[in-house]
Amino acid sequence: MIVPHDAGGRTLSVKIPALWLKMVTGVTIFSILMFTSLLVYSSMLSRRLVHYHKAIAKNVEQKEVIESFGLEAAKVNQAIAELRHEDNQLRKLLGLKSWKSKIQLTNNYNGEGEDVTRGLKVADVNITERKRSYEELKSWVNTVRNRFATTPSSWPLYGSIVSGFGYRVYPWRGFHSGLDISGQYGASVRATADGTVSYAGWRNGFGKTVEISHGYGIETLYGHASRLAVSVGQRVKKGQVLCYIGTTGYSTGPHLHYEVRKGNNPTNPVAFLGLNILSASKVWRQ
Numbered sequence: 001m002i003v004p005h006d007a008g009g010r011t012l013s014v015k016i017p018a019l020w021l022k023m024v025t026g027v028t029i030f031s032i033l034m035f036t037s038l039l040v041y042s043s044m045l046s047r048r049l050v051h052y053h054k055a056i057a058k059n060v061e062q063k064e065v066i067e068s069f070g071l072e073a074a075k076v077n078q079a080i081a082e083l084r085h086e087d088n089q090l091r092k093l094l095g096l097k098s099w100k101s102k103i104q105l106t107n108n109y110n111g112e113g114e115d116v117t118r119g120l121k122v123a124d125v126n127i128t129e130r131k132r133s134y135e136e137l138k139s140w141v142n143t144v145r146n147r148f149a150t151t152p153s154s155w156p157l158y159g160s161i162v163s164g165f166g167y168r169v170y171p172w173r174g175f176h177s178g179l180d181i182s183g184q185y186g187a188s189v190r191a192t193a194d195g196t197v198s199y200a201g202w203r204n205g206f207g208k209t210v211e212i213s214h215g216y217g218i219e220t221l222y223g224h225a226s227r228l229a230v231s232v233g234q235r236v237k238k239g240q241v242l243c244y245i246g247t248t249g250y251s252t253g254p255h256l257h258y259e260v261r262k263g264n265n266p267t268n269p270v271a272f273l274g275l276n277i278l279s280a281s282k283v284w285r286q
């Protein structure tokens with residue numbers, strides 16, 4: 001019942017059943033409860049959403065990191081492939097067999113984590129292979145260097161060749177087993193390679209003579225000297241003075257008789273004059 005406060009007002013009365021009143025009260029209480037719980041639930045959800053977004057952001061970040069690792073691994077493998085190519089080129093130049101790798105290089109990186117691991121494993125194996133290859137090359141270079149040091153490769157003295165290797169008629173008819181190189185009386189005659197003095201003394205025909213053994217069955221002989229500078233058993237280095245120009249033995253004037261012998265057989269010394277470490281291989285193959 002609604003009662004107005006002014007004098008002429010009419011009293012308004014509405015009949016509401018008690019059940020309705022109970023229902024309205026019930027619905028109101030239920031609504032308030034629902035609203036409150038929804039509020040709590042939604043705030044919880046929004047907090048979770050923030051966490052979720054953070055997690056997604058982190059995931060993207062990590063994926064980028066993995067991807068950049070993968071790209072780096074691919075770059076490393078690319079660099080290794082280039083090294084391998086250079087290695088094989090060098091081997092080709094030096095006449096060595098090319099290196100056969102046990103592993104294939106991968107360049108098809110697709111951004112997955114396993115690919116990164118695989119890429120790094122491949123890089124690791126390749127680096128080990130490259131190391132071994134370089135060690136092989138290094139030992140080859142050392143072998144060649146040692147072989148070259150003991151290969152007659154220089155002129156025993158600088159002069160002109162007055163008589164070549166082979167059959168001749170002047171000054172004596174017959175086979176000439178070496179080169180005659182002109183030189184001033186007393187000029188130094190130098191070892192054309194490292195070796196050991198195997199003979200130093202008088203030889204019939206050659207007069208005062210030095211013979212050097214170089215190993216690999218190679219010997220050199222220096223004849224017609226006026227004076228000797230070494231003795232038997234002495235180790236000599238390439239360029240070391242062995243004797244001095246003279247005209248001892250069968251000789252018509254001061255000159256050097258220079259011989260190169262392979263397995264005791266005289267060979268043309270011209271092939272051994274002015275060799276370098278790369279051109280020396282042609283006399284090794286003879």
Ligand SMILES: [Zn+2]
Pocket residue numbers: 163176178179180256257258
């Ligand atoms: Zn001669």
